[in-house]
Amino acid sequence: MEKEQIKQRIYELREQLDHHNYQYYVLAQPEISDYEYDTLLKELIDLEKGNPGFFDPNSPTQRVGSDINKEFKQVVHKYPMLSLGNTYSIEEIIDFDNRVRKGLPGAIIEYVCELKYDGVAIGLTYKNGKLLQAITRGDGIRGDDVTNNVKTIKSIPLNLKGTNYPDEFEIRGEIFLPHSSFDKMNAEREAAGEPLFANPRNAAAGTLKQQKSSVVAKRPLDCYLYFILGNNLPSSSHYENLLAAKQWGFKIPEHIRICSTIDEISAFINYWNKERSKLPFDIDGIVIKVNSYQQQDELGFTAKTPRWAISYKFKAEQVATKLLSIDYQVGRTGAITPVANLEPVLLAGTTVKRASLHNSDQIKLLDIHENDTVFVEKGGEIIPKIVGIDLKMRSFSSKPAEFIKQCPVCKAELIRVEGEAKYYCPNETGCPPQIKGRIEHFVSRKAMNIGGAEATVEALFENGLIKDSADLYYLTKEQILSMDRFAEKSAVNLLKSIEESKKTPFYRVLYAIGIRFVGETTAKTLATHFKSIDELREASLEQLTSVNEIGERIASGIIDFFKNQKNIHVIEKLKNAGVQLQINEPDNQIIVNKLNGKIIAISGTFEKYSREELKNLIEKFGGKNATSISSNTSFLLAGSNMGPAKLEKVKELNIPVISEDDFLNMIKD
Numbered sequence: 001m002e003k004e005q006i007k008q009r010i011y012e013l014r015e016q017l018d019h020h021n022y023q024y025y026v027l028a029q030p031e032i033s034d035y036e037y038d039t040l041l042k043e044l045i046d047l048e049k050g051n052p053g054f055f056d057p058n059s060p061t062q063r064v065g066s067d068i069n070k071e072f073k074q075v076v077h078k079y080p081m082l083s084l085g086n087t088y089s090i091e092e093i094i095d096f097d098n099r100v101r102k103g104l105p106g107a108i109i110e111y112v113c114e115l116k117y118d119g120v121a122i123g124l125t126y127k128n129g130k131l132l133q134a135i136t137r138g139d140g141i142r143g144d145d146v147t148n149n150v151k152t153i154k155s156i157p158l159n160l161k162g163t164n165y166p167d168e169f170e171i172r173g174e175i176f177l178p179h180s181s182f183d184k185m186n187a188e189r190e191a192a193g194e195p196l197f198a199n200p201r202n203a204a205a206g207t208l209k210q211q212k213s214s215v216v217a218k219r220p221l222d223c224y225l226y227f228i229l230g231n232n233l234p235s236s237s238h239y240e241n242l243l244a245a246k247q248w249g250f251k252i253p254e255h256i257r258i259c260s261t262i263d264e265i266s267a268f269i270n271y272w273n274k275e276r277s278k279l280p281f282d283i284d285g286i287v288i289k290v291n292s293y294q295q296q297d298e299l300g301f302t303a304k305t306p307r308w309a310i311s312y313k314f315k316a317e318q319v320a321t322k323l324l325s326i327d328y329q330v331g332r333t334g335a336i337t338p339v340a341n342l343e344p345v346l347l348a349g350t351t352v353k354r355a356s357l358h359n360s361d362q363i364k365l366l367d368i369h370e371n372d373t374v375f376v377e378k379g380g381e382i383i384p385k386i387v388g389i390d391l392k393m394r395s396f397s398s399k400p401a402e403f404i405k406q407c408p409v410c411k412a413e414l415i416r417v418e419g420e421a422k423y424y425c426p427n428e429t430g431c432p433p434q435i436k437g438r439i440e441h442f443v444s445r446k447a448m449n450i451g452g453a454e455a456t457v458e459a460l461f462e463n464g465l466i467k468d469s470a471d472l473y474y475l476t477k478e479q480i481l482s483m484d485r486f487a488e489k490s491a492v493n494l495l496k497s498i499e500e501s502k503k504t505p506f507y508r509v510l511y512a513i514g515i516r517f518v519g520e521t522t523a524k525t526l527a528t529h530f531k532s533i534d535e536l537r538e539a540s541l542e543q544l545t546s547v548n549e550i551g552e553r554i555a556s557g558i559i560d561f562f563k564n565q566k567n568i569h570v571i572e573k574l575k576n577a578g579v580q581l582q583i584n585e586p587d588n589q590i591i592v593n594k595l596n597g598k599i600i601a602i603s604g605t606f607e608k609y610s611r612e613e614l615k616n617l618i619e620k621f622g623g624k625n626a627t628s629i630s631s632n633t634s635f636l637l638a639g640s641n642m643g644p645a646k647l648e649k650v651k652e653l654n655i656p657v658i659s660e661d662d663f664l665n666m667i668k669d
C-alpha cells in the first residue's frame with residue numbers, strides 16, 4: 001500500500017473501532033460480532049506496528065495497556081476535587097433545601113437527582129476532543145496521573161464525537177467494577193491463592209493503582225461521568241451539559257431525574273433504596289444537585305463541599321445467615337481477632353462468607369451462641385460485621401460461644417491488659433503468625449517499601465530462610481532460588497529492593513521495626529527528638545513522656561520493646577547490614593544560603609522528611625519558616641492532605657505552591 005493509503009486506512013480503522021467501542025460499552029448496542037471487532041483491531045495493530053510514524057496515544061490500540069511498570073506522577077488538580085456533604089434522613093434534605101432557598105431568595109429551583117456511584121472518583125481532561133489526562137482524587141488538591149490505566153477502560157472515549165465540545169474541559173465521574181466482573185475476578189484470585197478484594201470499590205481502587213496498564217486492561221472497569229468543569233460549556237445547566245456530554249460519547253448517569261419538590265426527591269430516594277439491589281453495580285446513595293450553574297455560583301462552596309449539592313446515604317443493607325464457626329486470628333502485635341465463618345449469603349451485590357466479631361466483649365455483648373442465625377451488615381471496614389442475632393431462630397440447647405484461652409497457633413496462655421478490649425498472645429518472638437506479621441509490616445510500602453517482598457515473606461518464612469526482619473539483609477541469591485517458583489529475575493529484583501531499602505530514612509525504619517503503639521506519626525516524632533535508636537533505647541519513661549504527644553502507653557511500649565533481647569539482637573543485625581538507625585543529616589551539614597531569606601510556609605504531610613526535618617532544612621539553607629500564610633510568604637511547601645482553605649488562600653494571594661521534591665531540588669547542589 002502507498003503511504004497515503006496506509007494513513008487513510010489507519011484513520012478509517014480508528015474511527016470504526018471508536019464507533020464500535022461506543023456502541024458496545026456505552027450504549028450496550030453492539031453492531032458487529034466480537035470476532036469482527038477483533039479482526040479490525042488486529043489489522044490496525046499490524047498497520048501501526050509497521051508504520052510507527054502514525055503513532056497516536058489515543059488510538060484504540062492503546063486500550064490494551066502496557067507491561068511497563070509505571071510510577072504515578074502527582075498532579076495538582078486545576079479545580080480542587082471536593083466531596084459532598086452527607087445526609088441520612090429526609091429531614092436533613094429539607095434542611096439542605098431550606099439553606100439553598102435562603103441563599104437564592106425568591107428563585108425557582110430545579111434539582112437534579114442522580115445515583116451516587118460507589119467507586120473511585122476520577123477527573124478526565126480533554127483537549128481538542130482528545131483525552132489528555134486522567135487524575136485520581138488523591139487528597140483533593142493533588143492526585144495520581146493514571147492516564148495509561150484509564151485508557152484501558154472501554155467506556156471512556158479517547159476521542160470525542162461531534163464538534164460542539166469546548167477546546168478544553170474536565171469531566172469527573174466514578175470508575176467502578178460491575179458485580180459480575182467483581183465476582184469473576186475474586187473467583188480467579190481464589191483459585192490462584194491470591195488475597196480476595198473485600199468489595200467492588202476496593203477492587204476498582206486497587207486495579208486503578210496497578211502499575212502495569214496491561215493488568216488493568218484485563219479487568220473490566222466501567223465509568224459514569226457526572227460533573228463537567230470548564231469554560232464555554234454548551235449550556236448553563238448541569239442536566240443539559242450532561243446530555244451534551246452524552247452526544248460527545250460519554251457514559252452519563254442513566255437514572256437521573258429533575259425534581260422541583262422535596263416529595264419528588266423523596267420518591268426518587270425511596271425508589272432507589274428499594275431497587276438498588278437489582279442494579280448490576282454498587283451505589284451507596286443519591287446525589288442531589290442544583291441544576292442551574294448561575295445558582296450554583298451564587299451558592300458557592302464551604303471549605304470542603306459545595307453548597308449546591310448534597311448526598312443522601314442509604315442505610316447499610318442487612319441480611320440474615322447462619323453462623324458456622326468462629327476462627328481466631330493472630331495479628332502481628334499478638335492481638336487476637338475473632339472472625340465468624342458464615343453460610344455464604346448475598347449482601348449488597350457480593351457473596352459474604354466471613355464477618356468480623358472484633359473482640360471478646362463484642363461476642364459477649366451480642367451474646368452469640370453456637371449455630372445462631374446472625375444479621376450481617378457491610379460497614380466501612382474490609383469485612384462485614386455481625387450486628388445482631390435472630391433470637392427466634394435459636395435452638396434451646398445451643399451453648400454460648402466461648403472465647404479461646406490459648407493462642408490458636410503457639411498455644412501460649414492469652415493475656416488481657418487492664419482497660420483493653422483485646423486479648424493478646426504474649427509469645428511475641430516465638431509465635432509464628434506474629435513473627436511473619438511483623439516481617440510483612442517491615443517490608444510494607446509505608447515502612448521499608450521492599451517492592452515485591454510482601455508476597456514473598458510467607459514463602460521465605462515457611463522455608464526457614466528468614467526468622468526475623470533483619471534476616472532479609474543476609475539472604476543470598478542461591479537461597480531464594482532454592483524455593484519453588486523462584487526464577488533468577490525475581491531473585492535479583494528482590495535482592496535489589498532489599499539493598500535499596502537500606503537508604504530508608506530513620507523515622508521509617510523506626511516505624512518498620514514494629515514497636516507496639518508506634519505508628520507513622522509517632523515514629524517521626526521520636527526520630528526527630530532522639531535522633532538515633534541508641535538514644536531512644538537509653539531513654540527512661542520520664543524522658544519519653546516528656547516528649548510532646550508521647551503518653552505512658554506508647555512510652556511503656558517502647559521500654560518493653562527494648563527489654564526483649566531478641567529485639568536488641570534484630571536491631572544489631574539491622575545495624576550491621578547498614579540500615580539507617582539514626583538520622584542522616586542531609587548534605588553533610590554544610591550550611592549554604594540557597595534560600596536567601598525566603599519565607600516558606602509548610603502544610604500537609606510529606607513522603608521523605610517529617611515536617612520538623614523540613615523546617616530544620618529551611619533554616620539550615622537560609623530560609624525562614626512562616627508561622628501562617630500571608631502576603632509576605634514566598635511560597636508554600638505543600639504535602640498531601642492539605643486543607644482546601646489553605647489552597648484557596650495561597651491562590652488568592654498568588655503564592656506559588658511547591659512540592660517536597662521541588663523543595664529538595666532547590667536546596668541540592
Ligand code: IVH
Binds near residue numbers: 083120173226253309
Ligand atoms: S458530584 C463537587 N455526582 O461521591 C461535587 N459525585 O461523597 C462533585 N459520587 O466526590 C461530585 N456519584 O466521588 C457527584 N452522581 C454523582 C456521584 C458522585 C458518586 C462520588 C464522588 C464524590 C463523592 C462525594
